[in-house]
Amino acid sequence: MKKLLLLFMCLLLSACAEKEILDDITIVRTLGFDKASKKNEIKGTINYPIFINEQTFKMKYLTASGETSKEIRNELNEMTAKPIFIGKLNTILFSEKLAKEGIMETLDTLQRDPGVGRAIYLGITKQSAKHILSDDYNYTNSDGNYFSNLIKQNENFSNLPLLNFHTFLYAYFADSMDPVLPYLSKQKDAVKIIGLAIFKKDKMVGTIDEQQILIFKTLFQDFKEGSFQFSNKAYKGNLEILKSHLDIKIIEKPYKRVRITVDVKGRLTEYTKVNAGDPKVVKSIEKTIKKELEHNAQKLTRKFQKLNIDPLGIGEHVRSQTRGFNLKQYKDQYQDMDIEVVYHLKITESGVSQ
Amino acid sequence: MRFFKTEKSVKSNPAVEQKENKHLDTNILWQETGISDWESGYIESLISQERFNKEVLRFLQDHQQLSSKEMFEQLPFGNKYWEDEPDNKTINEMILQGCVALKKRSSSGMLFIHIMKEEMARSINVPEIEFSVIGPKEAFNEELETNLLLIQKRLPTSALQIEFIEIGLRTKTKVAVLYLKDIANEENVETLKKRLAGIEYDHILDSSYLIQMIEDNKMSIFPQFIDTERPDRIVASLIEGKVAFLTQGSPHGVYGPVSILEFFAAFDDYFLSWHIASLFRLMRMFAVFFSIFATPIYVSVITFHPELIPDDLLSTLTTSRTDIPFPPVLEALFLELTIELLREAGARLPTKVGQTIGIVGGIVIGTASVEAGLTSNVLLIIVSLSALASFTTPVYRMSNAIRLVRFPMIILSGFWGLLSLALGLMMIISHLLGLTSLGRPYLAPIYPPILSDWKDSFIRLPFYVQKKRPKQLMVKEKQKMSWWKKRDIDEFE
Structure with missing residues (x-):
């Protein structure tokens, strides 16, 4: 009886x-943060689907500004018919301007x-995040999954x-590592990855361009798919990477x-001018590409x-290979350190020929 | 009808006994036979008049000079009994069991001859509940003797022990306990016999009465014995070392101890090739989990954890629910109840009408309730699939239990979502862990883990792998076969 009462x-x-x-x-599927016109304030944009019937639904966006992301959330909540649910979030975008001032304050909550x-996924946008979220790119983003x-x-x-929220936080909280995020820009009818945004802790300090x-x-990870466009005066071509393995050693x-x-x-996969079926030619191409890569x-x-x-x-690799790692000394020496890059390239196939 | 001298297990009800002691039954027809001073007593509807006239009376007429004791000795009947000083109770009992009482007025003592009327029993039919495509198609009927015959025919061994117990204060139902002397664990046999003998109840009309009375945990919704209408299944269980009992008037034999996995093994599995049987068994196990957890998971995910919904399903699920006025729990309960109603209505109605109800009800009510916006179509699919899945369980008792377990799970998941679902699962598992069947662990090959018994549990491996009887039964003779050597199939010695 007691048990039943307890259960009840x-x-x-x-x-x-x-x-x-x-x-x-x-x-909410996508969140975007921009700098607001007022000082110390940020502008948040949410992107969420509204369901009309089983076949049609579309994305709607709302913007509010405030000093913290919680404040923005409250502001937005005052505008929506149903409470904001953030569990199905798939992308967070920051405008470049905001990123240059630091994004961790916003990301922390x-x-x-x-x-x-x-x-x-996280991303840095060249234009304002609101500008990017306000378009549905001719129905491409009608389900809210476009960016992710x-x-x-x-x-x-x-x-x-491979960059996501996890890798960002890992790099941010690691002692000698800095995060990288995809750098997006709105083109006419689409969003394009135009490079990588590189960070010093949570502040964006520069970009790496598309090429x-x-x-x-x-240099960042092992992977199995990618393609490299190479060219010199005599020829140009494309190398499809089947496997890449990285090793960092002191x-x-x-x-x-x-x-x-x-x-x-x-x-x-693509090669102009010279006959790529010839092993000698392949050897010489290997050399050229290797040089270019290095x-x-x-x-x-x-x-x-x-x-x-x-x-x-690199700091993380060095730390793992050094007994009694001295972070301060390493940081002092980092800029003068000699970082050598060696590529071993092997072209295994050159497609069907002759 | 064979006359069974039964073990007197019944602790008699004193009130009933006193009444029976004082008077002779009023139904008994006492009359002079007209042959010397013999008088006879019997119940007309019970005995075979033809045999009485042709055999008994003729013999009396031909041997008029014999005294009653001599008559008893010379009567050419198998089932005859002699009482020196019969009291009313014995006389009543004997006559009620289909005997003719014969008494010579001039001498003491009474003799009884058992010439019960051959009953109009139902013929041996095809099993309806446990139908199998391949394999024997004989099912028990209501006649204990026929049922015993079906078993003895398949087990011509002297090790087969049949012990009779009489249960039921008023019905005096005969129950036959069966086991193989050289295999079955004596503890199991004793437990079953003791439990059966301990029953004090007015009427026992079917073996399911007994099952409910001798279950280890009577509060549990999980059945702890398997009842089957297939004689071959009973025989297989006897050979495995289990104990079975048959009840007069019941077309179901019962056996135990059983483990939970046996409830998901159809007897069909042994007739099919082991690959297919294993696949079917795994499918049934999956069906059980699906049946119990599909709807609760839907309810808890929709109510508490929308982040668990895959991106591609988000729009489908959301739009299917937008017009529905109820919270997901009520919606699910409503649909589950509808399906249960359909099943119940189908079960109560005559077969032909029942089928129509099933189909018409399923399609019409389902579609209409989705169109009316009372339920979401995704849930309709889940609920009907899980109802379908629950019907795959071969033992009817178990499939009912599974359907019942689902409801508390749905209600729980409406309270705290997956958290309470996990809580519910924990409660089920801890309940099952504590459950026993004839004192043997109910979850046996899983917990306590007996790996060697897994050969015939979730899957059924080929016969030559199953060299030993299940360890969990603690049988006397462990080996099922000793002759299977590794040799070519066509190689003879």
């Missing part, structure tokens, strides 16, 4: 559970919210490295020389050193 009392607690019935909530997943799918498919099947995304990816301790070795296996990679690492940032996480 437990049932009374059910009033404490917060109900979020699917059709009674505003399901979202980072603490257990309802927000870590597999969602755009980033996801580029990460899985193309040159964009160098792949180089960055090879050559001279402490913190003097680091070698990044990248093993790349690839397939020649040259570009060196340019990147030098750029990072100049900005005193470490998006590649």
